[in-house]
Amino acid sequence: MIKVSVMYPASLGTRFDHDYYRDRHLPLIKSRMGPALKYYAIDRKLADGMAEIPATYVATCHLLCDSVQAYQSAYGPHAQEISGDIRNFTDRTPIVQISEVVVENSARGETEALRHSARSP
């Protein structure tokens, strides 16, 4: 299993509409990618003062797919439309990383981790 992490750098004065991101942008990605997108997750930086460490990213989403090929086949044809939607919630350009999922969820036990590992490209 692979994880595409889309990370929006935080900086002073960053415009980021978290409601739009959760309610419109990720559902757009989900609808366009179809079943190739196993699931997604969204992280949001804590409110200022909640953490001792300054946040590197204002928001991040993670897109989980079976393989790089599955991701590219499902995302590629819609890349322009999805990228075009970014201006609707932020003025930042995201950093994108594709990772192999070594352990998806430790609470589900090693067998699941090994199963995913065996399926990774």
Next chain:
Amino acid sequence: MIKVSVMYPASLGTRFDHDYYRDRHLPLIKSRMGPALKYYAIDRKLADGMAEIPATYVATCHLLCDSVQAYQSAYGPHAQEISGDIRNFTDRTPIVQISEVVVENSARGETEALRHSARSP
């Protein structure tokens, strides 16, 4: 729910023992944090050439806890021991970010996301 993401920057010649990280370091964190650590996840950058985009991080782990307070109470007393173990698998210093989990797993439905959102600090 909150997520502590520990991200190890990738660069030419980075030493990183992924086996030690998976088999020793994360289990150490789990054993020290106890039940305050709901679960963890590990991501690893794809092998060179597998992705078109160069990886920003060689490896990342995510520690999921109910709150910042729960994390700090469980991790704090063991911070020195855990940090001291880093030299055993890498020469890099990680970037740490604490995030609010807005959507943990979209496939589990909105009710779970809302439940976690309500429990977040």
